[in-house]
Amino acid sequence: MGADVVTMEKIVSLSKRRGFVFPSSEIYGGLGSSYDYGHYGVLLKDNVKARWLEAMVRERDDIVALDSSIILHPRVWEASGHVGGFSDPLVDCRTCKRRFRADHLDVEQCGRRPSKRPGETDECDLTDARQFNLMFETRVGALEESGVDVYLRPETAQGIFVNFKNVAQIARRRPPFGIAQVGKSFRNEITPGNFIFRTLEFEQMEMEYFVPPPEADEWYRYWVDERLGWHRRYGVRDSHLRLRPHDADELSHYSSATSDIEYLFPIGWSELEGIANRGDFDLRQHSEASGTTLEWVDAGTGERYVPYVIEPALGVNRSMLTFMIDAYDEEVVGERERTVLRLHPQLAPVKAAVLPLIGKDAAMVEKARALYEELRRHFSVEYDDGGAIGRRYRRQDEIGTPYGLTIDEQTLEDETITVRDRDSLAQERIPIGGARAKVGELLGADWRSPKS
Numbered sequence: 001m002g003a004d005v006v007t008m009e010k011i012v013s014l015s016k017r018r019g020f021v022f023p024s025s026e027i028y029g030g031l032g033s034s035y036d037y038g039h040y041g042v043l044l045k046d047n048v049k050a051r052w053l054e055a056m057v058r059e060r061d062d063i064v065a066l067d068s069s070i071i072l073h074p075r076v077w078e079a080s081g082h083v084g085g086f087s088d089p090l091v092d093c094r095t096c097k098r099r100f101r102a103d104h105l106d107v108e109q110c111g112r113r114p115s116k117r118p119g120e121t122d123e124c125d126l127t128d129a130r131q132f133n134l135m136f137e138t139r140v141g142a143l144e145e146s147g148v149d150v151y152l153r154p155e156t157a158q159g160i161f162v163n164f165k166n167v168a169q170i171a172r173r174r175p176p177f178g179i180a181q182v183g184k185s186f187r188n189e190i191t192p193g194n195f196i197f198r199t200l201e202f203e204q205m206e207m208e209y210f211v212p213p214p215e216a217d218e219w220y221r222y223w224v225d226e227r228l229g230w231h232r233r234y235g236v237r238d239s240h241l242r243l244r245p246h247d248a249d250e251l252s253h254y255s256s257a258t259s260d261i262e263y264l265f266p267i268g269w270s271e272l273e274g275i276a277n278r279g280d281f282d283l284r285q286h287s288e289a290s291g292t293t294l295e296w297v298d299a300g301t302g303e304r305y306v307p308y309v310i311e312p313a314l315g316v317n318r319s320m321l322t323f324m325i326d327a328y329d330e331e332v333v334g335e336r337e338r339t340v341l342r343l344h345p346q347l348a349p350v351k352a353a354v355l356p357l358i359g360k361d362a363a364m365v366e367k368a369r370a371l372y373e374e375l376r377r378h379f380s381v382e383y384d385d386g387g388a389i390g391r392r393y394r395r396q397d398e399i400g401t402p403y404g405l406t407i408d409e410q411t412l413e414d415e416t417i418t419v420r421d422r423d424s425l426a427q428e429r430i431p432i433g434g435a436r437a438k439v440g441e442l443l444g445a446d447w448r449s450p451k452s
């Protein structure tokens with residue numbers, strides 16, 4: 001298993017070949033930085049979201065869920081600072097006509113000479129940096145003249161802040177408590193690329209944790225640890241994760257502390273998730289702009305204050321990409337090369353494949369189909385009887401299916417099947433009647449990436 005063989009090209013190619021991710025609008029030539037998710041992509045993405053919601057909401061008493069609108073009142077984005085300040089500094093090169101983020105020049109490639117950075121050759125002719133707002137604008141209303149300009153949300157967080165009062169009253173929770181949301185966000189990214197790492201539309205999993213101000217530092221450290229633990233729990237190797245606290249000059253004006261959880265992507269160390277102490281900035285801004293006081297009032301003591309907010313914010317698509325990259329492996333088994341996604345079983349799109357050893361054997365097919373019908377009521381499983389068994393295993397390895405259940409000659413004699421482990425390739429014989437319990441037990445067991 002050893003060295004990292006993964007490249008972004010291999011992930012893009014596997015994603016297309018096996019139907020995880022397709023370039024969007026492909027028959028029209030594609031639209032830059034937009035992707036569509038196929039069957040396994042949807043299942044994997046759903047599992048990422050389910051594991052996040054489990055850790056953030058289901059397994060805790062102090063966090064509730066919310067699903068706010070993508071299009072909010074336009075004044076939300078004025079108050080939040082996005083209309084005035086949610087922009088990237090861009091420079092254009094008059095020679096190669098390429099556009100770069102001014103703050104990324106040290107990692108970008110010159111359009112003419114890719115071994116150089118923009119501005120490094122005599123030919124480069126860069127403009128001054130100009131600010132470019134990242135929010136997509138659209139109009140609400142039937143008539144062009146009477147419509148209202150609105151924005152597609154560039155983050156889910158503001159929908160949480162503007163609902164603070166609703167939730168705090170109804171959820172009957174006192175700080176520290178949190179509100180979690182999963183949903184689409186949109187950013188008119190100017191220098192996108194790198195597959196689904198940075199796209200125009202993406203899903204975010206954000207949680208705003210409202211705390212008494214004196215406890216903010218403590219909760220910030222708590223959430224950094226919790227979030228690192230989540231990535232590790234689902235198999236991301238420690239050697240490929242690191243924490244990067246922002247320098248003082250990099251912090252947003254409202255934040256007293258921010259850290260990025262970075263992953264060693266094939267493009268280098270890059271942000272996977274951000275955790276920020278946002279202070280009371282957001283609630284104060286919306287209180288002032290809306291005229292509705294957003295604060296915590298203790299019904300018993302009458303004590304009132306504006307809570308501070310700790311925010312862990314993670315992209316679903318970026319997290320899915322991380323899991324795929326981290327899980328990707330190639331190895332030679334019995335002189336045959338195989339590609340395998342060593343995904344955590346709880347993330348794997350398909351948990352088990354039910355395979356008759358000989359696809360043309362009516363008795364094996366009948367038994368396999370009956371087992372498949374039983375298991376599909378409980379797990380995401382697949383039945384496959386097409387082609388040689390080796391090829392069927394390899395297909396399942398590539399989509400990361402952790403267990404293969406094979407019905408063979410012996411099954412017809414003694415009602416046992418083999419369970420094949422994707423990673424160790426070990427085979428165990430178990431009674432066919434115990435298959436459901438076995439898969440359940442395997443899925444519930446502790447798991448570590450065999451690549452670590």
Ligand code: ATP
Nearest residue numbers: 187189197198199202271272273274313314315318
């Ligand atoms: P970056 O520096 O990569 O642009 P950011 O610091 O602007 O990211 P945040 O606003 O903190 O990102 O968003 C939280 C998370 O949302 C990011 O850590 C990332 O996982 C995800 N994310 C942000 N922008 C995109 C995008 N354009 N495409 C995919 N995921 C994104």
